[in-house]
Amino acid sequence: MELRAENLLCHEILGLRARVVDYPDHTAIGWEGAVTWETARTVELEVSGKRVKLLKGGLVLELLVKGEWVKVRGEDLGDPLERAKRIAWGDCSARA
Numbered sequence: 001m002e003l004r005a006e007n008l009l010c011h012e013i014l015g016l017r018a019r020v021v022d023y024p025d026h027t028a029i030g031w032e033g034a035v036t037w038e039t040a041r042t043v044e045l046e047v048s049g050k051r052v053k054l055l056k057g058g059l060v061l062e063l064l065v066k067g068e069w070v071k072v073r074g075e076d077l078g079d080p081l082e083r084a085k086r087i088a089w090g091d092c093s094a095r096a
Helices: 006-012
Strands: 017-022 034-038 040-045 050-054 059-065 068-072
Touching: 006 059, 006 068, 017 068, 034 050
Parallel strands: none
Antiparallel strands: 017 034, 017 059, 034 040, 040 050, 059 068
16 A cells, blocks of 8 residues: 555654654654654654654654645554554544
8 A cells, every 4th residue: 555644544654754743842842854763652753863752642743745744643653563454444544
């Protein structure tokens, strides 16, 4: 399945451009960079040459998919190892 905004939650996000639009630590809002790593509970971005780790709880990102910014909640990303299973469940829509 080709990566599109509609099925973002079924795909790998490593390498995608991301920007923080909401986070409990408001100093992180506005950070923009590439997704360099992801776990079940965290997302790591490279921002201005530094790697920063953000908890998915309370995080809202915009991810650049084919020239379109798609808003997604960290909780909706879930565990990257489980994300591919969403295709079978038919629950691939991004939402925030």
